[in-house]
Ligand SMILES: [Zn+2]
């Protein structure tokens with residue numbers, strides 16, 4: 287059952303019968319359960335694997351709409367107003383959020399520039415627009431074209447929008463700079479901090495199940511009575527196996543749907559292998575060079591942490607150590623363990639492995655902290671002979687490790703963990 291069976295039988299297309307049922311299929315283990323109503327401070331969790339199925343916090347879509355409007359205003363303010371000012375020896379340098387991106391473009395660091403602009407500008411912008419396009423019409427009960435595609439996109443882009451991580455990087459960079467320069471956070475930075483808070487709250491209030499139900503009430507598609515159903519990873523519709531095998535497309539939202547993610551193990555293994563290879567240069571090569579008064583120093587990820595400790599900046603040292611060293615290693619070890627456990631058919635500890643899987647999904651993005659810190663330093667610390675910072679080779683290798691391990695976690699199908707137990 288763990289293998290994905292592909293029946294490409296297009297002459298024999300089954301006609302799905304659509305209806306609404308108050309059921310949910312667990313994302314992580316595939317168990318079918320009845321939805322119960324819960325109070326606002328409760329969560330409905332899967333009885334088999336403890337995954338959160340839905341949260342009572344998320345009941346006020348109207349509030350989410352108001353938050354999205356606020357977020358849009360704050361987004362414009364934080365990207366147009368000055369963000370941070372640095373003063374060194376009477377000279378001062380002011381940067382906006384996107385100056386880090388421009389600094390990388392000037393140095394022909396296209397891939398890094400792409401990573402930065404996507405995660406701190408494009409995806410957040412798409413995210414806020416999607417919120418507005420979905421939630422304002424929802425408030426007035428008006429259906430607009432493209433709602434299905436937009437909500438599908440919003441759910442997919444969520445992990446790749448990294449404003450809160452950039453916020454942490456601003457704090458780290460400011461503390462790092464504080465002993466050599468005077469750092470002022472400008473209006474743009476305060477607008478940005480508020481934006482992060484507002485967006486987080488908007489997500490807490492976003493009831494995806496209700497939104498999908500509003501777009502299309504039908505969430506149960508089957509061709510035969512009592513056939514086995516599979517869960518759509520995007521809209522949580524339950525789709526009968528004959529439809530899954532015939533069309534591979536969710537009738538409700540148009541996402542790909544499979545019994546199991548096709549070639550899940552092979553994809554995850556390949557991505558993890560590539561990350562392990564890149565992990566070496568990411569840690570051996572320097573991540574940035576700084577020159578001051580004619581002398582040039584370079585830092586690797588690790589020596590950067592040591593440097594912070596020497597300066598007595600314990601708090602920031604711990605943050606950077608956890609985000610740049612502990613998280614990537616933990617993530618690689620967990621992914622390798624998950625692949626190994628599925629390959630060898632391990633039956634013990636499935637619940638633990640489900641927790642580990644969710645952990646990798648949750649923590650992976652935070653490793654981007656160091657990438658953003660260096661980007662910020664490069665855009666800010668340009669004082670000619672007195673002090674300059676330049677990005678180095680390890681930065682791109684490290685960024686690639688973060689992104690590859692994030693994709694690796696996305697390609698891993700957690701239901702594989704439970705397949706051994708069902709046999
Ligand atoms: Zn479950």
Ligand SMILES: [Zn+2]
Nearest residue numbers: 518521536539
């Ligand atoms: Zn769907």
